[in-house]
C-alpha cells in the first residue's frame with residue numbers, strides 16, 4: 249500500500265465546497281502545526297543548549313570551586329598596568345602572591361616604597377577572618393597597589409596577568425599556612441601548596457621573559473631533626489606535619505622547574521614570623537586576644553615537661569631577607585618554555601638565631617599587656633608540632649647580607665601596640 253504524504257494524512261474526504269473549505273482549514277492547521285513543531289524543535293534545541301551550558305558551568309565550578317572570576321575587563325587591565333608601573337631606575341615589576349597575607353602585605357609595601365611596581369594577588373579565603381585581609385588590602389590600595397582577587401590555581405587568570413605585564417620577579421607567598429590545621433583540612437594544603445604552586449610555575453615557565461622566583465618555604469621542613477641549629481644542608485626528609493611535607497614538596501617541585509626550564513628560584517625557610525598585622529591563628533596572636541579577654545590559654549609541653557621553643561623572627565627582618573633575595577636573584581635563563589642554560593637555585597634560612605621558649609614568650613606578652621595569663625599546660629598533642637626550631641643563618645648572612653636586629657621583647661612590644669590599636673583597645677594610631 250502506498251504510503252500517504254504528511255499533507256494527505258491531514259486531508260479527510262469531504263465532497264464539494266466543503267471539501268475545499270475543509271482542505272483550506274486543514275492547510276491552515278497544518279501550517280500552524282508545522283510552525284508549532286518548528287518552535288518546539290527550537291525550544292528543544294534551546295533547552296539542550298542551556299542544559300549543556302549549565303552542566304559545563306557546574307563542571308567548571310566543581311573543578312575550580314576556589315577560583316574567583318572577579319578579574320578581567322578593560323578597567324581591570326588598566327589597574328593592573330598602573331600598579332605594575334616602575335618608579336625607579338632598574339626597578340622591578342613584581343607579582344606578589346598572597347599579597348593580602350601577613351608577609352605579603354609588608355613585602356608589597358616595602359617594594360612600593362622604594363619605587364618598584366607591584367601587582368598583588370590573593371584569594372581572600374576564610375582560613376582566618378577575611379576582615380583582617382581586607383583591612384590589609386585597604387592599606388595596600390591606599391599606597392596604589394592593586395590586588396587581584398584570584399587563586400593561584402587559576403591558570404587563565406595568571407596567563408592574562410603575564411600577558412599584560414612583563415614581570416621581572418614573582419614573590420610567591422600565597423600558601424595554606426598553619427601546622428596543626430593540616431589535620432583538619434589536608435586538601436587545602438595540597439590545593440594551595442602543591443597544585444597552586446605547579447600552576448604558578450607553569451605560567452612562569454611559559455612567560456617571556458621568565459621572571460625570577462622568590463618563594464616562602466618553612467622552617468618546618470627540618471621536621472624531627474635534633475641537630476641544632478638547623479642548616480640548609482641538613483636532612484629534610486622527616487616532616488612532622490602535612491604542612492611541612494607540602495613545603496618540602498614545594499622545594500623539590502621548584503627544583504624541577506629550575507632544572508628543566510631554567511627558572512631562577514630562591515626558597516626562603518621562614519622561622520615562626522610574628523609582628524603587627526600578623527596571623528590570628530598563630531600562638532602569640534591568639535594568646536594576646538585571650539589574655540586581654542581574660543580567657544585561658546593552652547601551652548603545650550614536650551616529653552618530661554620540657555618547654556617548647558621557637559626561633560621567633562620579627563616581620564621587618566623577614567622583609568629585609570625577602571628584599572635582599574629579590575635584589576640578588578639572577579635572571580631566569582629560559583625562553584618560550586625552553587631552558588637556555590643553567591639557572592640559579594638557592595635555599596636560605598631566615599630566622600632569628602635565638603630561640604625562646606613558649607612560656608617565656610607568654611611572659612613577655614603579660615608584661616606588655618599588663619595582664620596575667622590563665623595558663624593551662626598540657627602535653628603536646630601529636631598534631632604536627634615540633635619541639636623546637638633554631639636557624640643557622642650564616643648562608644643568608646653571607647649571600648644576602650641578612651642580619652636580624654629585632655629581639656622578641658622589642659618585636660612583641662610593637663605587635664601589642666598594633667593589636668591594641670587595631671582591636672580598638674586604645675586610639676594610638678599605628679603607622680606602617
Ligand SMILES: O=C(O)[C@H]1O[C@H](OP(=O)(O)OP(=O)(O)OC[C@H]2O[C@@H](n3ccc(=O)[nH]c3=O)[C@H](O)[C@@H]2O)[C@H](O)[C@@H](O)[C@H]1O
Nearest residue numbers: 425426466467468518519520530531532546547548556633
Ligand atoms: O616556622 C614555620 O615554618 C611555621 O611557623 C609557624 O608555626 P609554629 O612555629 O608552630 O607557630 P605557632 O602556631 O604560633 O606556635 C608557636 C608555638 O606555640 C605552641 N602553641 C601553639 C598553640 C597553642 O595553643 N599552644 C601552644 O603552646 C606551639 O606548639 C609552638 O611551639 C606558622 O604558624 C607556620 O605557618 C609556619 O610558618
